[in-house]
Amino acid sequence: MQKITAWILDVYPDETGMVIWLIDKTGRHFRTHHHWQPTLHLQVAPPDERAFAALIRQYSNHLNIKNDRKYDVFHKWQKILTIKLSSPLILDRISRQIQKNMIHSLYWQGNLDPAQMYLYENGLFCLAYCEFHLDNNNEITKIILKDDREATEFAMPPLKTINIKTAGRKTNPKHALLNDLEIEYEGQTIVLEKDEPRQMLETLDTILKNYDPDIIFSRYGDSYIFPRLDKFCQQARFPLSLNRDTGKNTSFGREHTYFTYGKIVHRAGIASLFGRLHIDQRNSFLYRESNLEGIIELARLSSIPVQKMARSSIGTAMSSMEYVVAYKNDIIIPTAKQEPEDFKSGEAHLLSDKGGLVFMPNVGFHENVSEIDFASMYPTIMVKFNISPETINCDCCPDAPTVPEIGYRICQKQKGIIPETLAPILKKRAYYKELQKKAEANNDIATYNKYYLRQNALKWILVTCFGYLGYKNARFGKIDAHESVTAYGREILLQAKDIAESEGHEFLHAIVDSLWLKHESGHHHVRHNGEFCEIRLQNLCDRISNETKIPISLEGNYKWICFVPSKMDSKIGAANRYYGCFENDTLKIRGIEARRHDTPPLINDFQLDLLAQMSKHKNVKAIQKNLPKYWQQFEDLLHNLFDGEIDVEDLVISKNLSRDPDSFAVETHTAIAAKEMLGRGMKVGAGDQVQYIITDAESEDRTSRVRCFGHMDADWAYDAKKYGELLIRSFTSLFSCFGYDDEYMLKWYKDWINKNYENLHRHKRLELSHGPKQMEGRLLPQRQN
């Protein structure tokens, strides 16, 4: 027998169990194997008995079935069949077959990834430090975990990394011809030339064999580099050593598009390696947000293997963390959500259907305002009030306290699966934030970054876990739990408002988890009375935190803040559109043009420039005094626009395609630009970004309304009038409360055009002062073949 103490690098199934790659303190790696059989649970309904018999017949040698009992999520003792499969490789097939042919039956643990299932069952995770007992065939006989996924300090193995990317272009090269490849490792860069494919493969192979990296980072490795390399290898019959496991070939997953945070995201198919990790930095939300630190943090918490974690959505990580808890508590996981929404009376529905509480702010400018924010309000509510699908209206606590307004009971006896999942995450994040602060104070940038990245990854779990509660496909989701959270949220916000008012603060505005309070008039500057204010606010926050049990803290004191009026009704504010300036002259901007990614650079820069100037003013009077100056800047820019002096790249509008170009019902600018690109042989689809210039917004001929950026040639010019309107809109967003509202501005605009550009025909195209710039990198190249 042999003992190795090492980290788990990667896990994947084979015929008889799991292949487990280890890496030790010195960076040595080992391929080991652990015999393992996956388990499913089933409760066969009478109509499905024939289908079940057929399944047993078909897989007679592969299924080991016994009668069993298990608790389900609702703590019901279920009489079930436990089915052991002979090999993890048939798990997917059998799981699908049960789901398809046995629709009346109850079925648990279906559609789980075998590697994750193995890790859940053994309480393990990738990058866990363990002691492994091996026999002479490298077969694992015992694993002793010497690590804890909830630990905030954990050791990491020494990982050798290498970077592969295409030379030159920064854009997605999926349409492009093959480019040179750049390989970076140990501080050196090697360029592999595209003209010598054989040479390219041989050099890369040598590097892989000699340097033997643990992680390959790439840009567009999933969609481009790895598929091309694979094709080359096949053509040249060259066995490239991408995989450490010599028996395996690179696996290419299916590409897919999905909806998240209100937009379609395109995810290229995963190119995953065996025994070595490939992370495509451009196909990983998590990498972009929180680097390898965040990927590893979540891989440890969720038991999702690192390569898959890198490409997973936050929702997937959240689900997997719930499964970890379920396995730990020996609770079986339903294959699909089965619990229908509880019956509700009309009235209850009306009350509970509301989301977060939002007030209507008094529009316009306010001075001497402080903002206080609840930290992670919704997840904290879930943990503090034990809100989980199975804790709502449980059978065991008929006299339990109820949720405000909607009256659901919440279980007092059993801790819910969601609170149990979230509690350690909240705790861990708070701890990381503390360490981050400490490192900042010590000017220790490396440590600061490490903890910033980790807490940021956890933040994403916390901001999405609430939405996931009500998501109809989530296995542990239930809309009632969702509603309970917002009900508590509303009550807590109102409670905070009452406390603030009782302490003599003037309530100004509140959105879900933030409150804006005004200080009594008489102190023109918070600074003037600063210290007194700080203490009063600190006391207020302490009192609210104590009474509501949700921590709240001071976000900052505003010199001035402006709540932008709604376009629908200028009397009331659009709840989430505001901008303000803190005492230290930093700005907070929400909802207005400069915050939107589809605002062209010209407009964006103009608005931000105005705001930067305004941030120097200490009160509203000073802003008002400078209005003529701002107006002049606005009018000058408008003249520039009409005189054709603006570079086209400052007018580019970028939008995400919500669907494939041909399936748009309305010919929006986005749809027109996408179709133009399609016509030029470029591959654009849902989730891709299109960039275009408005050339003639009012044209009868739809195709002339916009041009996709990159194909603007000298025959085309931008539509100054239209961009003028966008410019005006960005101006009114800032100054409508001074009388520069839409109505006034649009009338002024009409007169201004008549006066200054009366010879400008409505559809006249302007000459460009400089030809369109073809910017390297922003230009989408023609697709090959």
Place this chain on the structure above:
DNA sequence: TTCAACCACTT
């Protein structure tokens, strides 16, 4: 000119 459907985006 009006308005419903559609689309993109933010919190």
Place this chain on the structure above:
DNA sequence: ACCCTTGGTTGAA
């Protein structure tokens, strides 16, 4: 493989 709202545009009535 998430909730809903606001604001703007399109194109037919």
